[in-house]
Amino acid sequence: MPNDYDATIRTLEDAYAKLRSYETYWVGKQEFFVSKGYTLRPRYRPGWVPSWRQDSSISVINADDRHSVPPGRHHLMDARRLSDGKLVMIKKVVRDSQEVRIATYFSSDALRFDPRNHCVPVLDVLDDLEDPSLSFMVMPFLRRIHDVEFDTVGSIFDCVGQLLEGLLFLHENNVAHRDCAYRNVLMDASAIFPEGFHPVAHYCLPENAEKGAPYLPRSTVPVKYHYVDFGISTMFALGDTNRLVTGSHGLDRDVPELSDDVPYDPFKVDVFILGNLIRTSFVEKYTNVTALAPLVLQMTAHDPLGRPSAAEALRHFSDIMRSIWGLHRYWRAHPCDEPIIARPTLDIFHLLYMGWGMIS
Numbered sequence: 301m302p303n304d305y306d307a308t309i310r311t312l313e314d315a316y317a318k319l320r321s322y323e324t325y326w327v328g329k330q331e332f333f334v335s336k337g338y339t340l341r342p343r344y345r346p347g348w349v350p351s352w353r354q355d356s357s358i359s360v361i362n363a364d365d366r367h368s369v370p371p372g373r374h375h376l377m378d379a380r381r382l383s384d385g386k387l388v389m390i391k392k393v394v395r396d397s398q399e400v401r402i403a404t405y406f407s408s409d410a411l412r413f414d415p416r417n418h419c420v421p422v423l424d425v426l427d428d429l430e431d432p433s434l435s436f437m438v439m440p441f442l443r444r445i446h447d448v449e450f451d452t453v454g455s456i457f458d459c460v461g462q463l464l465e466g467l468l469f470l471h472e473n474n475v476a477h478r479d480c481a482y483r484n485v486l487m488d489a490s491a492i493f494p495e496g497f498h499p500v501a502h503y504c505l506p507e508n509a510e511k512g513a514p515y516l517p518r519s520t521v522p523v524k525y526h527y528v529d530f531g532i533s534t535m536f537a538l539g540d541t542n543r544l545v546t547g548s549h550g551l552d553r554d555v556p557e558l559s560d561d562v563p564y565d566p567f568k569v570d571v572f573i574l575g576n577l578i579r580t581s582f583v584e585k586y587t588n589v590t591a592l593a594p595l596v597l598q599m600t601a602h603d604p605l606g607r608p609s610a611a612e613a614l615r616h617f618s619d620i621m622r623s624i625w626g627l628h629r630y631w632r633a634h635p636c637d638e639p640i641i642a643r644p645t646l647d648i649f650h651l652l653y654m655g656w657g658m659i660s
Contacts, residue, residue: 588628595620
């Protein structure tokens with residue numbers, strides 16, 4: 301048995317010591333990023349030697365530098381800003397692409413400070429010195445919206461309200477996202493994790509993958525939600541009367557009108573996609589947010605003409621919020637798959653915790 305364990309550890313040590321081809325690419329960019337004020341993790345620095353081969357007391361299982369970027373995200377790399385240690389995400393993009401133009405437009409001085417703006421902030425755009433067709437967009441490191449549980453009904457309503465507000469802001473500025481599905485809606489979790497978190501082992505401390513990162517309940521801190529990835533988005537000219545598009549790409553395959561041949565309204569597609577996100581992420585997952593169901597039904601109407609505009613959807617949501625009993629927002633969110641027998645006990649603990657938080 302010990303021999304089997306030792307052999308497994310040696311196999312892991314050898315496997316994690318090898319950089320994949322897409323990782324080697326980023327190693328070659330480390331010095332460039334340092335010159336621009338950013339640094340990659342030790343694994344992606346030239347001359348890297350695995351920590352477990354420098355110090356025998358370090359187990360490869362717990363080593364920080366064994367963590368690599370997943371293969372499906374080879375165009376993304378986490379980094380730290382040298383000036384303040386801020387965790388950022390670097391995305392390799394086509395230079396002067398529509399994605400870059402739209403993302404930087406919403407990060408312009410005229411728009412970036414508008415509280416209704418929920419587009420991911422662009423901190424820097426770095427032109428690749430070796431490939432004139434590429435640039436690197438630097439953004440805050442964001443996380444999936446369900447990485448930390450929605451602990452209260454109010455935290456769910458807050459998320460939905462921000463996303464509707466952000467969608468309207470996009471549309472008011474003549475941009476249709478066209479892919480605002482679950483994976484392209486992220487949250488800034490910096491307030492939730494006061495000591496930070498690891499960019500790959502998300503629930504561990506930033507530079508210590510052995511220890512869990514302390515986190516606060518979502519409802520007790522301000523959380524901002526962002527739209528990301530404008531890769532298939534469309535920006536229309538002011539006053540453009542032809543606001544139809546074609547194309548069948550996108551994460552949400554439920555949108556009925558997507559077509560490569562028949563033009564459709566991309567703004568109504570956005571409404572459908574966001575409605576579908578609210579349905580699958582909240583209405584179908586929690587028993588006590590059914591007040592959102594009528595809004596979802598409208599937003600996901602099969603006929604685009606039957607769907608509300610982003611402005612109408614936000615007004616409908618506001619009407620729902622006004623009809624909600626104030627204390628309902630503080631109630632614990634009830635997952636649909638939660639054992640009913642456990643619910644009263646969990647509710648009592650939640651109320652005690654909330655009450656203690658209010659008086660402490």
